[in-house]
Amino acid sequence: MNAGFLPMPARIVAIEPLDRDHRLFSLRPAQPFDLRPGQFVEITIPGVGAFPVSACAPVAAGLLTSCIRRAGRVTEALFQLESGALLGVRGPFGNGFPVETFYGSDPLLIAGGLGIAPLRALLHALLAIPERVGRITLLYGTREPGALLFREELAGLAATGRIDLRLSVDFAEELSLEEWGVACEVGLVNDLLRAVTFDPARTVAALCGPPGLYRCLIEELARAGIPPQRIFATLERRMRCGIGECCHCVTGGVFLCREGPVFSLDRLRSMEGAI
Ligand SMILES: Cc1cc2nc3c(=O)[nH]c(=O)nc-3n(C[C@H](O)[C@H](O)[C@H](O)COP(=O)(O)OP(=O)(O)OC[C@H]3O[C@@H](n4cnc5c(N)ncnc54)[C@H](O)[C@@H]3O)c2cc1C
Ligand code: FES
Numbered sequence: 143m144n145a146g147f148l149p150m151p152a153r154i155v156a157i158e159p160l161d162r163d164h165r166l167f168s169l170r171p172a173q174p175f176d177l178r179p180g181q182f183v184e185i186t187i188p189g190v191g192a193f194p195v196s197a198c199a200p201v202a203a204g205l206l207t208s209c210i211r212r213a214g215r216v217t218e219a220l221f222q223l224e225s226g227a228l229l230g231v232r233g234p235f236g237n238g239f240p241v242e243t244f245y246g247s248d249p250l251l252i253a254g255g256l257g258i259a260p261l262r263a264l265l266h267a268l269l270a271i272p273e274r275v276g277r278i279t280l281l282y283g284t285r286e287p288g289a290l291l292f293r294e295e296l297a298g299l300a301a302t303g304r305i306d307l308r309l310s311v312d313f314a315e316e317l318s319l320e321e322w323g324v325a326c327e328v329g330l331v332n333d334l335l336r337a338v339t340f341d342p343a344r345t346v347a348a349l350c351g352p353p354g355l356y357r358c359l360i361e362e363l364a365r366a367g368i369p370p371q372r373i374f375a376t377l378e379r380r381m382r383c384g385i386g387e388c389c390h391c392v393t394g395g396v397f398l399c400r401e402g403p404v405f406s407l408d409r410l411r412s413m414e415g416a417i
Pocket of ligand 2: 380381382383384385386387388389390391392397398399400
């Protein structure tokens, strides 16, 4: 793809609504490309602007698939487009999750809200190498039941024993999740972490979600005995250029777009203002 300033043309080949404010967009860039889970691209809507986004699935058959929330001006313009429309894409940018670090481990993935998007890409990358990884646990929390994304798919993976799935919602008047056959707690993701058992010596953890989520969970994972160099979080801060030119993303003296957005806890501890 194009990792410089000039976007490459990419066509929207499919749009799948997930709920009112989230859609799955499949894009076909003009040239073949690859994207590791956790890396990101800049999508440009001609005449409107650009925004950074990660992939929510490994690249397959030349398709970039992203789960996008209608958040503001540029994403709203994207939601007005239909299949067949042309966009621009720049990237891939950033480092992504070090998938090899998960070899021989029991992966523990923790997602809050839209943080499920890059973690779903990591999840699928790990599911594709069952001989290399042990038991996969996914803890995933949202505000309310309707905001749980990919629920049928995740419930299917749990039902066939491919992942240990624990869900939580902050608020719910009535929980009607039995139809998916997955337990869902009313509470915070922190409560899910306290309820799950894992062997810290075998665990590699990955987190993505709002800053409030990883701020309180990341050190809790370390206190549970997981070495800080085996705990990873992706920092989705404001990013513009993606290539270390605009300084929008600089945190604690580090260009998140170039050196991140995925960092291990031992690195995060040395970056002022990162957590
Ligand atoms: C590395 C990275 C990966 C991302 N992956 C995804 C993804 O997979 N799916 C997705 O929907 N979005 C993702 N985002 C967030 C996405 O870039 C923003 O939602 C988008 O820029 C909003 O653009 P806009 O012009 O529509 O809204 P704006 O008008 O720019 O913003 C709308 C609202 O969103 C807030 N906002 C904008 N950018 C961010 C941000 N980075 N973090 C927190 N709040 C923000 C603004 O403060 C404002 O309140 C990612 C961001 C980064 C940096
Ligand atoms: S996004 Fe421009 S320097 Fe990082």
